[in-house]
Structure formats: structure tokens, C-alpha cells
Amino acid sequence: MKKRGIGVGCMFYGIGNTGMPNPAGAFLDLTDDGTVLVLTGCADIGQGSSTVLAQIAAGELGVNIEDVLVVAGDTGVSPDAGATSASRQTYISGNAVLLAARQAKEVLLEEAAGIMAAAASDLCLRDGHVWRAGEKTPLTVKEVLAACRKKGKLTLGSGWFNPETTGMDETGRGAPYATYSYATQVAEIEVDTETGKVSVLRLVAAHDVGRAINPKSVEGQIEGGCLMGIGYALLEEVKLTEGRIGNPRYAEYLLPMSLDVPEIHAIIVEEPEITGPFGAKGVGEPALIPTAAAIANAVADALGVRFYDLPITPEKILAALSAKGDGSARMGEIT
Amino acid sequence: MKPFRFTATINGRPVDLPVNPHRRLLDVIRDDLGLTGTKEGCGEGECGACTVLLNGRPVNACLVLAPEAAGCEITTIEGVAPEGGLHPIQEAFLEAGAVQCGYCTPGMILAAKALLDKDLSPTDQAIKTAVSGNLCRCTGYIKIIEAVRLAAAKLSGEGDAV
Amino acid sequence: MNRRGSGCLKDGPGVIGRNCRRVDGIAKVKGSAFFAADRKIDGMLLARVLRSRVPHAVLNKIDARSALEVPGVVAVYTASDIPGENRVGIIVKDEPVLVDDRIRRVGDALALVVAESEEALAAALPAIKVWYEELPGIFSPAQAMAGGAPAIHGQGNIQSVTRIVKGDADSALKEARVVISRRYTTQMVEHAYLEPEAGLAAVEDGQVTIWASTQNPHYDRREVARVLGIGQNRVRVVQAPTGGGFGGKLDISVQCLLGLAAWKSGRPVRMVYSREESMEFSPKRHPCVIDYTSACDGDGRLLAVKVKIVGDTGAYASYGxxxxxxxxxxxxxxxxxxxxxxxxxxxYTNNPTAGAMRGFGVPQVAFAHESQMDLLAGALGLDPFTIRLRNCFQPGSATATGQRLIQSVGIGQTIEQARAGAVQLGVLGGKR
Structure with missing residues (x-):
């Protein structure tokens, strides 16, 4: 028999390292032809930080992302940005790049103000042009750059950002993170009571990321996190015997595969963070955190039997169902 | 072990080189020919990162010995794109956001190509099955499946135009 | 200070919030992204690690003479070859690059072989003789925390304790309408990124450059410099395109060994883990035992929680x-x-090291606190969404650490929107 269940999982997650300084720096060089060179220590391991940082630099300087070149993770040229961990790089390196871009922009705007006999504070950059009081002017960024170079002015910037945190005292009091991301996921699952197999049918994943700099990339994080969360809930386990791993191969360590993929509906919630770059927080880890919780609750909903031990494998389910059949389960729960 | 003369067509070009018969096709591709787009993820045919096409059929190059591939037409990721451009499947992977770390991407694209070379209107289930030998730990497969669907549409569209 | 937006465009111009394509996408779809294992330098050597097969032992002696006689073997390095400090670790410097006194887990690095070919490496590794004296192993935190347990490191097996105390949980439990106590256990998990650890090192003009698959190049630079006993001005770490990490590439893997091999041999050296090596010796997600008591009033409002979490960090602290x-x-x-x-x-135990993995301990506790919320809701006949909305943070709420949340507190919104999404899809309502 197949039994369906629905479960909810919520989470919050502090962005950045816990209760300690964890700054990131960035350098930026706006070259003669309008290229924006961003030097960052931030390692892109596939999550897409280099793209997000390029968008932030382009956004601040009002140029196209195609004009941005990000050189990342080379200690010979880029400042320390700390680790790609703790879902921290969009928020922390994002702010560092934003500040570096702002510094270079100030040089440009000052020069533009001189050319236009305007106040720099009335000006901004967009679409490669200087805008004045919300109106596009014919003056281009490239022309302003040429004017700067004529006077021997370079357009460079450096920025660093350290989230405002405190340590925790011996009772744990403190403000260990500058901001938190939030999420709720709803899982719909089906349990085959003959085989004990749990199939995840649909996941609805609502994530407050502050602001999605690149929504498709945020979705990609959520979808990937959900699948890793399915593995955590139902499949994955490193098997140990006296400290030795018994299943160190893909053939033996079960991972979710394409055929296990449920419908995943990512919902991006934007509660802008005032200290974030354009309001952004982080999503990398939150993507996975509530998934196993939601699935465990859905299994309990389907079977009336709750599991307290991950992963919830077919063997555990069959054992619990037969125990329940015996009437040996207390209050419908296996403890 | 005495080397044998390995002759095959790789990405449309003939190759002819001495190879130890114990070598895997993967080593010939990566080390002897320098085509490093084909990745090694596990070396035992479980992850699909080393997927190449052998006479149009997707295989794990880590499980194929060089002599087994002799005389075959081999396509690696380097042979997918037309000169100076991208193949519609590659375009679709970028457009759909199907690339994250990129390590599974070459194998995924070749698995997708093997499917779409035969079927330009695959069901989602057919797509999932076609890439079921290829592991991805980043994307959750959703955008990869979307990309293959999108590529199918692009390729059918092109077909209509021609 | 309001850092959001700039100048006259508070919301950020068009490029923010847009689905820009990945800046590294074209190289990745064409197969021209150059991962560490794809790199080659003329005259490059290959390296492989001899690892311990026992979990706990005193290392007495390593004899590599026969290995050095294998044709193509250039060198075998052991702990005594390390010019600088032989301990690394992001938080606690407790892990040897090459074991010098005690083996603490299966997989500890004992010797590094450098050779001209894979064949030479394969022949050399079994030719190295290792003398050790096995010690009883500790394979669970309960065993490690028990009185009289031998210390895996000098200072006892409890590496760290974090305590958070707010109000008076015990008194609140007595006032509560519903109290639920359960034990939750979670398993050890592998990151399983598709790209195994890899790197390449070369020395030029007295500077060593290491291209590596890593999540933290600047940390790598610090550790390589310490291990080689040189300044950071003589170490350059370049993050190669990295095929996933999920926390598993935050610790040192190949970096220091490659630095050592290139520094000592003067030749470029490459090392690539096999899948099995990656899965056996990379850090894992912490298995946890969580004892959780929750208490609420008749409306389902949380009054107190008492939680004890024990995490098995294995042989080394890593991010534990x-x-x-x-x-x-x-x-x-x-x-x-x-x-x-x-x-x-x-x-600490003699199990594989657990370190950082996506979520850093929070997936474990989320499984527990969310199960507890459903148990409380069930006891009171409340809907799972209702009990969560009734308790979730609002602007102005204080966390367990007493931190006041002022703005960007979206939990309530995510609950509402997830529920609305589930209703719209027919997951909730009508269909059950």
C-alpha cells in the first residue's frame, strides 16, 4: 500500500562565522576601455559567487556585466576574502566588492561633476552613461575615464567588510551574526508500505534571501540543497566499523540521482537586509537545512510512526511498521 | 606490455598513436591527446563524468580499454561545439542555469546529445533516464532536465528552419 | 549605515536581480575550464600518500629504502622532512601533515611518495615498511567522554563545549502544559562533490605556487607557509576551478604535501585523489546525538527548550x-x-574526522527542533503551520543568545508563502 504524507520544516541560519570577525576584501580597477577588473579572494566552487560579484560591481558602476572581469582566489593578486563557507560570500564579499566599486565610482563622479558643472551628489551611473537627477545625459563613462586619464587620475577602488558581530559570553549571550536567512519547506512524500521505500513527490521551498542578486542562481542553490537534503533524510550514510569506512565508493554510498528528483518549487522571499549588498543575505546552506526535517515530518504524517534516527531507510520503516503491527509501538511512536 | 597502434576518429579527426593496450580510453583522451574536458570522477563507471560518445553511444571512458575503442568514432566535449560557437545543448545549459561547479557538465552534455541525436521530443522521464548514469551533486538535476528540454526545442526549431 | 543601492538608484540598476549567465559558464560547457587535475607542467612528478590502515597506534619507524629503489621513484618524504611546523587546522592546529608520533585515525598520512609515473607510485607504496604499536581505539563519543578513557590528544577528549543559558528552563518546564523529550540521532555523511581533491605545485625563483581545488586559498597559503617554514611572500595559492566543495574542501588536503614535495624536489608535482581516497579521508558531516526537551503552554507557545548535542568530530578538530x-x-x-x-x-574519537558540511550542524538540530514542533502541535491538536507561525521570530524578537532581531526577519513570510504555494499546487488542502 502507498501512503502519502505532508511535512513542514523551518530554519534560520546566521550568515558568516559564529561570533568572530570574518572580513573579506576586494580590489577593483576600472581600466581605460571601461573594463571593470574585480580582484577577490572569494573562491567560486560552483555556487556562482564570481557571477554574483560581477553583478554587484556592474550594478554599482552602471555598466554591463559583460564589461566585468572577476579574478578570484589567487593569493598572488587578490586580497583575503576568507573561506567560501557559512553562506557568507554574497553578503560579505558582496559588500567588499560594492565598497571597492563605490570608491572607484567616486573618482568618476567627481570628474563628471567638474565636466558638467554639477554636484557629484546629483549624479549616478547607469547604462554606461552619467545620469543627472534621474535623467540620462550624453556624457559616457568612457568619456569620463578619458578625462580622468588625461589628468593622470586612475580609477581604482578597494573595499573590505566585516559583519558586525560580538563574541558569546560563558552563558552564550551575544550577537554572533550580523544577519540571518530564513526558510520553510513543505514536503509531500509517499511511502510504499510493502518495500519501505519513501518517494519524495513534491517540495515547496520558500527562502528569505534578503534580495536575490541572481534569482536563477538562487533557485539552483535551493534545488541542489533540496536534493542533498533528500539524500540526508533517506539515503546517505557513511558506514563505519572501528573507524574504517565501509562504503567509500559511489557504488556503495547512495546518492540521489536524476530518477529520484521530485518536483521542486522554489519560492524566493525578499526581506531586504539593510546591511547587505543591494539587500542580499545568503542561501547556500539554508537550501538544505529544513529538507530532512520536512521529510521526517511527512513520513510521520503518512505512517503515524515517527523516526528519530536519520537516514529513514526502507529497513527502518519496515521494522517500525512490523513493530506497530505487533502493537508494540508506544503511542504510535518508535523511540 | 607492448604498445599497439591506436587508430580512431576523435572529434572528426583521425588519430594514430602507440598506446599500451592496458590503458583506458579515458587516459588516452586526457593524457595522450590532452583533451581534458573529459573528467574522471570515480574511475569505476558510477558517476558518468567521463562520458564520451563511441559511435554515437554514450560510454564511460574509464571502463573502456583503448583497444575496444580502436577504429571507432569518438566524440568528446571538445568536439561538440562548432568552430567559434556553441552547440544548442551547450547554449541551453547556460540559459537554463544547469551549470554550477561544471565537473559533471561535459558528461551531462554528451549524455544529452546521445539522447537528442535520436529523439527531439523526449519526455521528462526519458531525459531523467538518459542522464541517470551521470551524477551531479550541485544542481539537484532540475535545471539540467530543463536544459535538455530547452535544447530539444532549440534543435527542433533549427530543424524546422532548415 | 544604509549600504543598499547607491546614488539615485536605490534598488540597484537592471543587472541586480537579473538571471545573468555564469561568468565561467562558457568554459565549463566547452570543457575548457582547467581543473587542477587537468594541469600539466613539463617535467612534472606525481605524488601519492601512504596512509594508515589502523585507527590508533604509536608510530615507531618508517623505512622507505626499498621504495626508493623502485625505478622512477624520486623521493619518499616523512615527517622529519618537514622544514616548518608539522601541525595544521583551521581552528585548532592538531593535525599532522605527516604523522610524527601517533596515528589517530584510519587514513592518517604517513609518507609521501614522489615519482615519475603512476606505475612507480603503485609499486613504491607497498614497499614502504611501517612499524607501529596499536592502541585501543575509541569509536563513539560516549566511550570518549567516559571516565578513564585514554586521551586521543593531550588535553582530554572533549574538544569544546558551548553553553547557552537564558531564563530558567527547569522552572519553565514545571509550568508547561506540554513537555516532550526525545533523543535524535543523525548519521555521518559524505560531501561527494564530483571532483576529487587535486593540486599541482611548482617552485620558481624561490616561490612555490600551488594550484588547488579549494574553498579557502588564503588559509591554504598560511598553512603552506607555516609548514614550509617560510614567509607568505614565498607562497602563492591559486584556486583552480573547483568541482564542488560543500564544506569538504575547507580543510587542507593536497596543499601542504604538494608544497613540501615541490619545495624539496625542486620539480613540479601533481597529486590527484582517487574517488576512494577522497571518500575515505576527507572530513565528513558530524554525526550527532541530540537530547531534546521542549515545553509549551496550552496555546502552543514555546516556554522552554533544553537541548544537549554531542557531535563526533573524529580524530581532529577541523571545523568541529x-x-x-x-x-x-x-x-x-x-x-x-x-x-x-x-x-x-x-x-574527539578515532573515527574519520568530521568537519564542515553545508549547514554546519544546523541540519542536525533542525531535524530535532522541527520534529519537536510537530510533536507539540500533535499533543495540542494544532496544525503544523499554526504552531510555527505562533512562535516564529518577528522583528524585535530575541534569539536564544539574546540577540535582538531588528529587520529582515522573513521566517513568518516563508511559512506563509510555503503554505500558500503548497495550497496552490494542491499539496495541501482538498487532496488528502
């Missing part, structure tokens, strides 16, 4: 102390709880 600290901070979930008593223990 930070993982357990984060687990503690997040243990009460995104809910306002006036009375809290949380303890989190990070414990």
Missing part, C-alpha cells in the same frame, strides 16, 4: 568546534523561546 557552536546557537530553531538551556559538545 565551530560546527557544534553553531548547532547550539540554532538549536531552538527560528522561534522565540524565553527559557533556554543548550549544551553542545565537540568530542
Amino acid at each position: 568546534p565551530a560546527t557544534l557552536k553553531r548547532a547550539a546557537v540554532h538549536a531552538s530553531g527560528p522561534y522565540q523561546v524565553p527559557n533556554v538551556f543548550i549544551e553542545a559538545y565537540c568530542v
